[in-house]
Amino acid sequence: MLRIPCPFCGERDYTEFAFWGDASFPRPADPQELSDSEWSEHLFHRDNPAGQYLEYWHHALGCRGWFIIQRDTRTHLISPVCRGGEGRS
Amino acid sequence: MSRYSLATLARHAWRSNAHWPEALPERPLKPSYDAVIVGAGGHGLAAAWYLASQHGMTNIAVVDKGWLGGGNVARNTTIVRSNYFHPARRAMTNRALELWRGLSQELNYNVMFSPRGIINLAHSSSQMDDLARRGNAMMVDGVGAELLSVEDIRRRVPILDTDPQARHPIVGGMVQHEAGTARHDAVAWGYARAAMALGVDIFQNCEVTGIETREGRVESVNTGRGRIATPRLALCAAGGTSHLARMVGLTMPLENHLLQACVTEPVKPVLDCIVTHGVHNFYISQTDKGELVLGGDIDGYNNATSVGDPRTFEEIARVCLSLFPGFEQLRVMRTWGGVVDMSMDGSPILSHTSIDGLYVNAGWCYGGFKATPAAGEVLAAMIATDTTPSLAAEFGLDRFTTGAVVSEEGHGPRPWMYH
Numbered sequence: 223m224l225r226i227p228c229p230f231c232g233e234r235d236y237t238e239f240a241f242w243g244d245a246s247f248p249r250p251a252d253p254q255e256l257s258d259s260e261w262s263e264h265l266f267h268r269d270n271p272a273g274q275y276l277e278y279w280h281h282a283l284g285c286r287g288w289f290i291i292q293r294d295t296r297t298h299l300i301s302p303v304c305r306g307g308e309g310r311s
Numbered sequence: 312m313s314r315y316s317l318a319t320l321a322r323h324a325w326r327s328n329a330h331w332p333e334a335l336p337e338r339p340l341k342p343s344y345d346a347v348i349v350g351a352g353g354h355g356l357a358a359a360w361y362l363a364s365q366h367g368m369t370n371i372a373v374v375d376k377g378w379l380g381g382g383n384v385a386r387n388t389t390i391v392r393s394n395y396f397h398p399a400r401r402a403m404t405n406r407a408l409e410l411w412r413g414l415s416q417e418l419n420y421n422v423m424f425s426p427r428g429i430i431n432l433a434h435s436s437s438q439m440d441d442l443a444r445r446g447n448a449m450m451v452d453g454v455g456a457e458l459l460s461v462e463d464i465r466r467r468v469p470i471l472d473t474d475p476q477a478r479h480p481i482v483g484g485m486v487q488h489e490a491g492t493a494r495h496d497a498v499a500w501g502y503a504r505a506a507m508a509l510g511v512d513i514f515q516n517c518e519v520t521g522i523e524t525r526e527g528r529v530e531s532v533n534t535g536r537g538r539i540a541t542p543r544l545a546l547c548a549a550g551g552t553s554h555l556a557r558m559v560g561l562t563m564p565l566e567n568h569l570l571q572a573c574v575t576e577p578v579k580p581v582l583d584c585i586v587t588h589g590v591h592n593f594y595i596s597q598t599d600k601g602e603l604v605l606g607g608d609i610d611g612y613n614n615a616t617s618v619g620d621p622r623t624f625e626e627i628a629r630v631c632l633s634l635f636p637g638f639e640q641l642r643v644m645r646t647w648g649g650v651v652d653m654s655m656d657g658s659p660i661l662s663h664t665s666i667d668g669l670y671v672n673a674g675w676c677y678g679g680f681k682a683t684p685a686a687g688e689v690l691a692a693m694i695a696t697d698t699t700p701s702l703a704a705e706f707g708l709d710r711f712t713t714g715a716v717v718s719e720e721g722h723g724p725r726p727w728m729y730h
């Protein structure tokens with residue numbers, strides 16, 4: 223079973239967490255300013271890599287903290303974690 | 312290529328079955344084709360067949376990086392149905408059902424389409440209301456649907472636990488009688504053989520590694536076996552789509568996730584229809600060999616491999632036993648997984664792209680097998696005429712810009728929540 227290292231609680235089974243998707247891009251500062259295609263890029267288009275992937279997890283059945291991890295989608299090896307939105311590119 | 316018939320069967324039996332010709336003879340790769348299809352899964356092969364049989368385009372190649380039937384076409388749980396609420400989804404799968412009925416004859420290959428019916432269970436009165444709403448929508452389009460009482464279900468599927476004290480008490484359900492199952496690898500082989508007989512070339516172990524364009528038009532593809540010039544290129548690559556699209560600078564509204572399934576050891580016939588759970592995502596049917604085929608949810612996090620999480624099986628087994636306590640002693644014989652291309656609204660993409668001559672058929676999530684004949688037919692028409700057939704009108708890539716997404720389940724841009 224995939225184990226997720228919560229930065230607050232330590233490593234737990236992934237069934238304690240809610241997966242919340244791609245964290246590789248920030249939310250646009252001013253969505254009102256975007257064209258339809260730029261908004262579509264943000265909302266729907268994904269790199270979908272076979273490899274390193276930044277993703278949100280929510281420790282829904284634990285401390286309820288949010289954080290981002292980097293996981294390789296081919297091996298599921300996880301790199302050091304950051305809290306909240308810290309360390310995001 | 313020889314036709315299969317009672318006469319050929321008898322003739323080969325007489326000669327001890329030692330002289331059958333190769334089912335899929337290898338041919339040399341030509342330097343150019345009128346169209347190239349990437350992916351020898353169900354959709355790619357079906358598109359090749361309909362291009363040849365309905366549009367007279369026979370100078371086409373289907374290339375696959377793996378072996379024929381190595382993709383999701385022969386990994387799925389073979390459920391064929393058209394009980395969707397969304398009109399566009401229903402129309403597409405309904406056209407497929409029409410084609411499924413005559414497919415074995417059309418292809419001269421037994422795909423064992425078996426319209427045994429699918430029962431969706433309801434475990435609460437609001438779920439019954441929801442099924443009634445869906446059934447009504449289906450009937451408006453002339454698709455048969457029938458609401459079932461617990462008593463009906465008990466009669467139809469005696470092995471189900473319909474006791475009011477069950478873990479998930481069943482309060483009723485809905486059946487689509489015309490739904491069913493088909494032998495999935497036969498679908499790949501049937502389309503492949505039939506297309507080859509009309510002149511289509513199929514190449515296994517032939518990965519596409521690059522796509523060349525000129526002035527916004529497709530010019531050629533590079534493959535493990537060399538360059539192929541072509542003015543028209545269709546991606547039918549399921550989990551390979553994002554990677555291929557990147558070769559021409561496109562990002563797709565897709566994410567790869569893993570879906571697993573398993574079969575039990577074979578037993579005597581106990582289940583003559585497909586049953587789906589109303590609370591958990593769980594579906595079950597019995598093969599003609601007697602194995603029970605069980606499926607559930609995707610693993611829930613992006614995955615680029617076909618190796619899944621054991622926890623999914625725990626859940627499948629738990630849900631299965633809550634409905635069918637009698638299966639407790641059955642042993643699981645095989646498990647496997649397939650990388651599914653989950654789209655951002657849970658609906659497929661059958662579309663032109665910003666590059667002339669490049670077409671995309673993807674995003675079928677875990678429901679593309681049922682649509683195979685129709686997706687192939689529609690894609691073939693799109694390639695042959697360079698227009699958008701009406702069945703594909705709502706499945707264009709532009710919907711993600713206009714906002715007209717086709718979301719049967721309405722989870723927003725969270726592909727891991729769709730089915």
Ligand SMILES: Cc1cc2nc3c(=O)[nH]c(=O)nc-3n(C[C@H](O)[C@H](O)[C@H](O)COP(=O)(O)OP(=O)(O)OC[C@H]3O[C@@H](n4cnc5c(N)ncnc54)[C@H](O)[C@@H]3O)c2cc1C
Pocket residue numbers: 349350351352353354355374375376377378380381382383384385386387388389390391517518519520547548549550551552555570571572606647648649650651675676677678679680681682
């Ligand atoms: C476990 C499981 C259960 C399922 N159950 C059902 C079900 O019950 N009912 C249903 O309707 N659907 C089901 N599905 C979904 C269905 O199987 C798929 O939606 C459908 O098969 C996808 O279309 P396809 O057959 O063309 O794909 P595939 O067979 O996956 O074909 C895609 C092909 O593209 C090739 N390819 C990828 N990249 C490249 C490249 N760069 N170069 C060359 N070739 C490439 C691959 O090798 C592959 O053969 C299920 C899927 C899975 C995994």
Ligand SMILES: [Zn+2]
Pocket residue numbers: 228229230231232281284285286287
């Ligand atoms: Zn925690």
